[in-house]
Amino acid sequence: MSEAPMTPTVLFVCVHNAGRSQMAAGFLRSLAGDRVRVLSAGSEPAASLNPVAVAAMAEEGIDIAGESPALLATDDVRASDVVITMGCGDTCPIFPGKRYEDWELTDPAGLGIDEVRVIRDDIRMRVERLLVGLE
Template sequence: MSTPTVLFVCVHNAGRSQMAAGYLRAFAGERVRVLSAGSEPADSLNPVAVAAMAEEGIDIAGAVPELLDPDAVRASDVVITMGCGDSCPVFPGTRYEDWELADPAGRDLETVRGIRDEIRARVEALVADVLAE
């Protein structure tokens, strides 16, 4: 069986998608290839998202927002968009999910912790699901 690829997409690739990617890397290790991108990538990560993940022992500070590339979508087994209505290219045979999540941009740490915890629960379920296939 080949290693499944999961792509997380949000507009700025600076908060939600980076937190989800951080969790998936931490939970699945080398068993899943993890990508994240944005339709309009920010210049840098949301520092509050970085701080919220650091509380979990996951360092995403070195991640860089990347522009969504149709080839990344084509190469992915699962594409997860983050409640931001992204226009994502659709390819047959690719599984798509949309996670309705609040945008952590401009929010305080307490609010971002709630978003982080919701992402963690969804990623835990995703790991079990993707590795069971």
């Protein structure tokens, strides 16, 4: 009898955990359901989510309004199979055996909805590619 496959864990990290990483986590949760464990955190978390990012995701039918920015914990990195960084530079701890990707994405802070939609759509495309690589 074969064992059930392990559920991969993906951690999205950006500086404030208020926009990019939250949008990416929202897309992965929506697209993968319970096939992937999704975490997101920031090296310097903001007090709340970027309301324009929340609005842009709502247009896609994904509600991230209930999420809160979280501080990046070393244990979250250790527990993750894939770590996606988005502009947090050297603040993300590196552990051997993990898959790391750095996604160069514009920070949506202070941008209008039209500009945030472009970032959102880029994130969706990257998340879809990531998901194909996990399955």
